[in-house]
Amino acid sequence: xxTTVAVPRPNALNRAARIVLFAVLAIVVYAIVLWVALQQSWxxxxxxxxxxxxxxxxxxxxxxxLSIGAIYALIALGYTMVYGxxxxxxxxxxxxxxxxxxLAMGVTVVIFGQVPGSDxxxxxxxxxxxxxxxxxxxxxxxxxxxxxxxxxxxxxRGGNRLAPLITAVGVSFILQNVALVLIGSGDRAAPQVFPxxxxxxxxxxxxSVLSIFIFVLAVTLMxxxxxxxxxxxxxxxMRATAQDQQAASLMGVDxxxxxxxxxxxxxxxxxxxxxxxxxxxxxxxxxxxxxxGLKAFTSAVLGGIGNINGAALGGFFxxxxxxxASALGFSRWSEFxxxxxxxxxxxxxxxxxxxxxxxxxx
Amino acid sequence: MTAAPSTRTATTPATQAPRGxxxxxxxxxxxxxxxxxxxxxxxxxxxxGILPKVPPLALIQSANPWYDAFANAGVFVLxxxxxxxxxxxAGLLDLGYAxxxxxxxxxxxxxxxxxxxxxxxxxxxxxxxAAVAAVFGIALGAxxxxxxxxxxxxxxxxxxxxxxxxxxxxxxxxxxxxGIGGIFRPExxxxxxxxxxxxxxxxxxxxxxxxxxxxxxxxxxxxxxxxRAWMAIREDELAAAANGINTVATKLLAFALGATxxxxxxxxxxxxxxxxxxxxxxxxxxxxxxxMIIVGGMGNIWGVAAGAFIVFMIQAVVLKxxxxxxxxxxxxxxxxxxxLGPLHVDIAKVNFVEYQYLLFGIALVxxxxxxxxxLFPSQVRRAELHEVNEELAAEDATSDATxxxxxxxxxxxxxxxxx
Numbered sequence: 001x002x003t004t005v006a007v008p009r010p011n012a013l014n015r016a017a018r019i020v021l022f023a024v025l026a027i028v029v030y031a032i033v034l035w036v037a038l039q040q041s042w043x044x045x046x047x048x049x050x051x052x053x054x055x056x057x058x059x060x061x062x063x064x065x066l067s068i069g070a071i072y073a074l075i076a077l078g079y080t081m082v083y084g085x086x087x088x089x090x091x092x093x094x095x096x097x098x099x100x101x102x103l104a105m106g107v108t109v110v111i112f113g114q115v116p117g118s119d120x121x122x123x124x125x126x127x128x129x130x131x132x133x134x135x136x137x138x139x140x141x142x143x144x145x146x147x148x149x150x151x152x153x154x155x156x157r158g159g160n161r162l163a164p165l166i167t168a169v170g171v172s173f174i175l176q177n178v179a180l181v182l183i184g185s186g187d188r189a190a191p192q193v194f195p196x197x198x199x200x201x202x203x204x205x206x207x208s209v210l211s212i213f214i215f216v217l218a219v220t221l222m223x224x225x226x227x228x229x230x231x232x233x234x235x236x237x238m239r240a241t242a243q244d245q246q247a248a249s250l251m252g253v254d255x256x257x258x259x260x261x262x263x264x265x266x267x268x269x270x271x272x273x274x275x276x277x278x279x280x281x282x283x284x285x286x287x288x289x290x291x292x293g294l295k296a297f298t299s300a301v302l303g304g305i306g307n308i309n310g311a312a313l314g315g316f317f318x319x320x321x322x323x324x325a326s327a328l329g330f331s332r333w334s335e336f337x338x339x340x341x342x343x344x345x346x347x348x349x350x351x352x353x354x355x356x357x358x359x360x361x362x
Numbered sequence: 363m364t365a366a367p368s369t370r371t372a373t374t375p376a377t378q379a380p381r382g383x384x385x386x387x388x389x390x391x392x393x394x395x396x397x398x399x400x401x402x403x404x405x406x407x408x409x410x411g412i413l414p415k416v417p418p419l420a421l422i423q424s425a426n427p428w429y430d431a432f433a434n435a436g437v438f439v440l441x442x443x444x445x446x447x448x449x450x451x452a453g454l455l456d457l458g459y460a461x462x463x464x465x466x467x468x469x470x471x472x473x474x475x476x477x478x479x480x481x482x483x484x485x486x487x488x489x490x491x492a493a494v495a496a497v498f499g500i501a502l503g504a505x506x507x508x509x510x511x512x513x514x515x516x517x518x519x520x521x522x523x524x525x526x527x528x529x530x531x532x533x534x535x536x537x538x539x540x541g542i543g544g545i546f547r548p549e550x551x552x553x554x555x556x557x558x559x560x561x562x563x564x565x566x567x568x569x570x571x572x573x574x575x576x577x578x579x580x581x582x583x584x585x586x587x588x589x590r591a592w593m594a595i596r597e598d599e600l601a602a603a604a605n606g607i608n609t610v611a612t613k614l615l616a617f618a619l620g621a622t623x624x625x626x627x628x629x630x631x632x633x634x635x636x637x638x639x640x641x642x643x644x645x646x647x648x649x650x651x652x653x654m655i656i657v658g659g660m661g662n663i664w665g666v667a668a669g670a671f672i673v674f675m676i677q678a679v680v681l682k683x684x685x686x687x688x689x690x691x692x693x694x695x696x697x698x699x700x701x702l703g704p705l706h707v708d709i710a711k712v713n714f715v716e717y718q719y720l721l722f723g724i725a726l727v728x729x730x731x732x733x734x735x736x737l738f739p740s741q742v743r744r745a746e747l748h749e750v751n752e753e754l755a756a757e758d759a760t761s762d763a764t765x766x767x768x769x770x771x772x773x774x775x776x777x778x779x780x781x
Binding site: 087088089091152155161162163165166167169170171173174177178180181290291294297298301332333335336338339342343346347350 | 527
């Protein structure tokens with residue numbers, strides 16, 4: 001969790017400016033790397049691009065990477081908050097994300113009568129649809145996550161560490177198979193109501209407005225979460241609980257409430273990720289959560305598990321890595337690449353990029 | 363029992379055997395582990411040989427498919443006994459167990475198929491496949507086991523996920539999604555004759571022998587210094603380390619042993635199915651084995667073996683037959699279609715096999731919540747689990763009492779202690 005308790009305002013502004021500067025720098029560096037890589041025939045096989053075309057593709061892919069990274073970051077936040085507070089890998093979190101993607105699909109199809117393949121070009125109506133989807137799905141998955149904690153994890157609190165971990169795997173499996181029984185296997189087409197052909201021409205590149213929307217939405221949510229955790233009373237209770245449960249409890253923090261709140265927030269963020277997933281990829285499937293969960297967890301570990309900003313950073317890093325692999329034509333190796341990252345992080349820097357010292361209790 | 367025969371039984375009162383023939387049988391089993399395993403498995407093998415030929419089982423299907431199912435169940439019994447060492451004894455969560463199964467199976471496919479143009483003998487290859495899986499187990503475990511236990515779970519989950527992906531992606535060497543087919547069957551045995559789909563009995567007998575040997579070895583380890591070290595680590599790693607146990611090496615041994623058993627089972631399975639393909643080794647396999655050991659009773663070797671056998675038979679036979687049984691009942695007029703207004707379910711048309719993993723998931727979670735020691739708990743484990751619960755309850759009770767005492771004294775309610 002975040003370290004500082006009360007930061008004077010000018011300092012905070014400075015910090016925000018530094019984060020923005022770092023982000024812009026990272027994005028520019030990635031675009032340049034991609035631009036150069038796309039021109040190398042030894043990397044891309046026979047289809048190396050000429051310089052100006054490569055530039056356009058690089059810009060487009062960078063924006064795409066930002067949107068997929070934003071989705072991973074939103075899911076990773078749920079892993080990192082839960083791990084930070086009760087030291088449990090919530091294996092069911094990826095499947096909560098899957099449920100939210102189905103719920104979002106249900107909202108657009110059932111309430112607004114949209115079918116897969118239909119665009120909404122009327123901007124106020126589009127905003128209404130997206131707002132309703134987010135406002136229904138985020139609380140719903142938040143409550144689902146909270147209920148999972150209440151029913152399946154709370155009985156193990158304070159006991160041995162293996163039992164809740166195994167139970168979490170079981171819950172993940174149950175969610176996946178309930179979806180399998182109710183909906184069936186294979187891809188289900190989701191309505192992509194956000195018009196995909198809305199693009200901003202930028203030199204030889206066409207930048208997708210949807211990707212920008214996803215990125216902005218995710219950053220807004222993360223900013224809100226950061227404010228909540230660092231500025232409110234409940235946020236302070238969360239940080240206190242993450243540091244030392246017993247001490248927090250003695251200081252008057254209601255542990256049950258705080259832990260439930262953590263699950264609620266994590267589930268809601270996964271819900272937002274699920275809503276934009278359908279818009280971005282146009283399909284949902286029952287085993288979606290497994291892969292997405294693995295990548296999001298890797299993001300959380302990479303950024304430093306328990307650290308909110310770290311999870312966001314890790315999510316974007318994994319998004320960029322995956323995007324780089326697919327832009328260069330190695331998309332079927334992207335899972336392998338993510339696993340390699342996980343392995344190397346765990347071997348060489350188990351605390352992650354921004355992580356603090358972890359407890360050595362096994 | 364008047365005097366405890368060994369220090370072990372003396373320290374844990376829960377292991378005191380009941381009087382009478384059961385007590386004597388348990389005493390004999392403790393004193394002569396290997397002999398009792400030999401006797402038990404001989405009885406089990408004989409029952410498995412005879413039961414399919416007599417009515418209740420013979421009515422459902424003929425003997426050969428039964429033997430085939432028993433041999434397949436043996437593969438899962440072996441897998442469960444191996445995973446039990448990792449999860450049940452050493453307390454490490456391995457979620458990529460199917461990866462080592464895959465590595466064993468592909469090792470055999472490379473040594474015994476027209477694809478590889480090799481035909482090496484089966485029985486030595488069992489050991490080779492197991493050794494290759496062990497190497498991978500050590501390579502994965504060595505860096506990870508130094509970290510906290512949770513990381514092993516996620517690393518193995520990732521490993522289990524990427525091993526099939528690597529087999530799919532490196533299609534020039536592995537046949538891609540189609541895998542490697544036409545794997546040669548084991549060479550004929552002296553008395554039993556050759557191995558073929560029609561002589562599933564031979565596979566079953568070989569499997570019974572393998573399980574017997576594995577069980578004897580695992581019980582020896584369980585009762586040894588290493589076995590006690592595993593259990594010490596499971597209960598409290600810090601305390602175990604403080605008592606001079608090299609925790610990393612001991613955990614690595616458990617993890618490698620699990621991988622070895624899995625690789626061993628993989629070789630057998632490849633030779634029996636005569637084909638290996640990446641989709642045989644998905645996460646569902648790892649999960650099924652995990653559910654088997656939880657249901658059977660983590661830490662108890664014969665318990666997990668029995669649990670694996672029962673769960674596998676439910677999966678392979680009961681669920682498959684359920685639709686047929688429902689249909690027969692319906693035709694006899696005993697079972698009307700299930701009709702609730704708009705919810706019209708024709709039970710004869712429900713595909714019960716589709717629900718199997720949902721059932722496994724529910725079974726696993728319920729067992730963890732309500733009976734974590736499993737259906738066939740080991741005495742020590744049950745004592746430990748309940749001791750912990752009772753201790754916690756007692757602690758809660760005392761702290762509540764103290765709190766309420768302070769409250770009534772000071773007249774101020776302690777913050778955060780809502781009833």
